[in-house]
Each structure stands twice: as structure tokens, then as C-alpha cells.
Amino acid sequence: MKSPVYLNALRAFEAAARLQSFAAAAAELHVTPAAIGQLVRGLEDWLGVPLFHRTPKGKLRLVPTEAAERALPEIRAGFDRLTVGLSRLRQGGRSGVLTVTVSPAFAAKWLLPRLERFREECAETDVRLDTNHRLVDFDEQGIDIGVRYGRGSWPGLVAEKLMDELVYPVCSPRWLEAHGHTATPASLASATLIHDLSVDTHAGFPSWAAWFEQAGVKGADVSRGLQINNSAAVLQAAIDGQGVALARSVMASDDVASGRLIRLCPTVEFASPLAYYVVYRADSASLPKLVAFREWLHREATR
Template identity: 50%
Template sequence: MPPLNALRAFEAAARHLSFKKAAEELHITPAAISQQVRALEDHVGRPLFRRITRGLVLTEAGATAAPLLTEGLDRLAEASARMQDAPQSRILTVSVAPSLAAKWLVPRLERFREAHPDFDIRLDATNALSTFEEDGVDVALRFGGGSYRGLHAECLLAETAFPVCSPRLLDHGPPLETPGDLVAHTLLHIQWAMDTDTAPNWQMWLRAAGVDTVDPSRGPRFSHDSMAVQAAIEGQGVALAVSTLVVDDLAAGRLVRPFPPTVSEETTFGYYLVYPDDKAADPRVRAFRDWINAEMGHTRGGA
């Protein structure tokens, strides 16, 4: 058998078709990945990748072996997890903000159950930052800038933020054709976003839109994003929302965007999947990571 580290390096590089991304996943350098792959190629006596200008392409030998190796490593990780914690191995505890849980994650969880019937999800809906080992959390979904010291963090979705309102507001309220028209409308605020610089708020958005005639602090304030979104659905004003929390309401016609997309809706924030390094090989974490990346991909595409 070839060395296990070489097999892990090849499997990660084959999935990503990138030494750099494989190195980020395994927390080693791209040079180390390349060295391990070359050692494996020497061991088996044939090339497994073709190096091209823009990345990697699997050879026939590499393409034949890669899916079997992925399955084998998953089985090894599952066996290891069962030896360490057999009674809890089927339950994955996910820490997530209440608004993201209610507006986005819960409506999609049935698809995870269908794809992974051997695992059960336990949601810990809280705005408090998880300590993982102390509170029994396996993975967390966090909104922010991506700097989480001592933890593995991968960006699921770079967020945009934009105004939304009920279509009834456009039909029966004052004109709402340009950002300056917000002066005649009620702004709906999320309190925690107003108190921090790690989330978009009206002050940021109006400044980016070049509007200085609207008071960014006036209007009712809500402790959760989902409450502000619901108030907008009820026609009580205009909310500034991140795209993930309103994608379903926009698709259903409960909300509309009064203004066309502009550069002012781009943010430096996003949703991140965060977990301790020692959870990376856990089959529950790997299954959830792959599933939520796919779901966020559908959201990016507007599905």
C-alpha cells in the first residue's frame, strides 16, 4: 500500500483539481501536496495528473482511482468516528443564527435528510458564538468577514445587501424609484447590524448609494433579521436584507426589489462554514459541507 498521506493528498487534489485548494483543506502547503502526489506517482509507476496552464487534469489512471479512493477514505473516517463516539455518530449539531435557520436552512433540510438518511441534524439556533467542544457543536454557520482564529472557515456565499419591500408598497405608497425616494418611506432596521461594522446596515448602504438626504437611523428596530423581513412583507416599510434571507420571498413574490442592482449592494461579508480542524475528517461534517456548498450554489444561481 502507498503511504496514507500520499493517498489523502491525491484524493483532495483530484476532487478540487487544484493543489492549492487541496492544501487549504488538509492544512499543509501546496508544495507538500505536490510532493506527496509525485511520491504516489512514483509508487504506482505512472502519472495521475497532467499539469496544464490553468490547473490539473486527471489521467485515465487517476480518474479511475479517484472515486474509489474518496469512498475508501470516507469509510475510514466513518470507522474512526464510530470507534471514538459510536452513540453520537449519527447526530450532527449545527450552530446557526435564528434568522438564517428560519428563512433559509430549515426549508431545505429535508433535502439533506434525503441525501444522507444515516445522519440526523440538531439545530442550535442562536446568535451566540459557539465554543464547539464546550457546547457540543460540530459545525457553525457564521456571517461575517471570515476571520475566525483557530478554526477552519470556508466561504459558502459572498453576500449582497439591497432594499426589499412588499409589492403593495410600490402600488399604494409614495414613489420609490430611486434611493433618494426612501426619504418618504419607513426604514426597517436590524438592531445588531446597527451596533457593529461586521454586517451591512442602512448607513453603509446609503453612503455607498451616494444618498445623504435620508436619515439612516430613523425607523423601527428588530432584534432578528427575519422580523425585519416579515415587517417588510407586511408592508410596514423597506428593509435592507442580505440576499440569502430573502431569496425565497423574492421568488414567491412576497417581496420585490424597488431598485435595479447596483454596485452599492456589494458587501465585504459572507456566510462561512466554521469548524475545528479536528472535525475535518468527520463523515458527518464532510457530508454537511458538501451538501451546504451545493445548496448555497443554488442560492447563488437564484434557485
């Protein structure tokens, strides 16, 4: 059986087993039921094993044999991989497009303000940003590379550490002017606290309770305040003077440098156990556009 016929026969067999009907399989594959039957019988002859149970009179029943049932998951997985492979071949024809996945907050506060420098270096590469709170499937979504925040382990992906970060309180100049110029850890216990809930599911992410403990402040009430599930919005609330935010240094760096935010209690440093990682599939590591972007990310992280 030649390869094209072999693949067609496997498709006919998989569809017939899944739909339990030659007619339904024929409709899905845009052929006749007789053609499906012929392909299945040819596959059986080539393999030397039956794929469906038959009645004593030889009538075909669309109930897969035990051997067929064992093989079907692998066959379906193979077709899924072929689909991914064809998708990558199509993408190869558009080699100038690099699809990058990052969180909305990381895009707004770190990546987008710097992205023009990458475009100047690699004008032939167009960047398509996929901003999402959830972890996307690189194969299904056609993602080339991403930046993720965590402990550095994501199944199926290579992870290279990009940046560590500190966690510290920040406020706006207006808030500091209104609430005194000598903000201390103890005085912050009575301030309106802005809580970042965007990574609260990660064990070990520093919270206000952990920061006050690090600062030696006992009994601080951290149950109240403004709670926001987006790190960029947390910083914006602080910029607007709504309270004191516990900021992630990578997200807040530009706002602190520009004076939009002021870092409080600089002697109390709290290193986050989480970090930023560049992530990508191992089989895509040598793509020139991916290599260029990965190297650029590392250069930007050390600026």
C-alpha cells in the same frame, strides 16, 4: 506508578490543592481522606519533589509548593481535555447525530427550507440544530459544524467561505402599490425605514446611511424608523407592509423569488464586506457525517 494510579494520584492532588483539604477532596472523589493522603504521598515519591509545604514537624499543610502551583494549570487543562475526549467517544456511539450551530434567522430563512434535501441524501444522519445569537464553544457544547456570518476568522475553528451577499432595499407588493410604482433612491429617504440591528457590531456592515451614500442621496434622515435585531423579523416586517427593509440577499432570496418581497432600486448594488462561512474544528474535519453536510452546504449555496 502505573497509569490508572498515576491519573488517580493527579486527581487527588488537584482536588486537594483546589479545595485546600484532604477531607473535602475525599468527599468530592468518593474516597477516604487517608486514601487521598496516600495517593498524594505516592505521587510525591514518584516525582521526587514535594507538592505541599510541610511544617518542621512534618505535618502536611495544604499549601502547594511553587513547583506545584506552576504545574496545576496544565494539569487542570489536561483533565478538561480528557473530559472533552470522553464526550467525543460517547458521541461516536451516536454517529448518526450531527449537531449544527446557526443563527435563528439563518435557520429560518435559509437552512430549514433546504434541510429536507440533506435528509433525503443522508437519511442515516439526524440533524440537531443549535440556534443561538451568541458564538458557542464547539468543545463545551458538543458542536460538530456551523455557519457563521463575519470576516472569516474565529479562533480554534477552520472557516470555509460559503456565500457572499448583497444588501438592497425590499418592500411588500402592498407597500409598493400604496406608495407608487416608481420608487427611487431619493424617494426612499422619506419612507419608513426598517433597520437590521442583528449585525451592527460588525465593522463595515452596510447600513441605510451607507446605502444612501452609495446611491448618491445626500442628507437622508436614517435616524428614524423601525429597528429590529433579527434579520428574519426584519424581512417579516417588510412582508407585512410596515416599511422598506435593507435586506441581506441570502436571507431574502426565497422571499424575493416567491414575490413576497420586491427588490427596489436594482441598479444600486452594495456588496457586504461580510460573508457566510462553514466552520468546524480541524480535528473533526474527516468525520463522514461532517464531510457530507459540509459538501451539501456548498452544493446548496451554488444552486
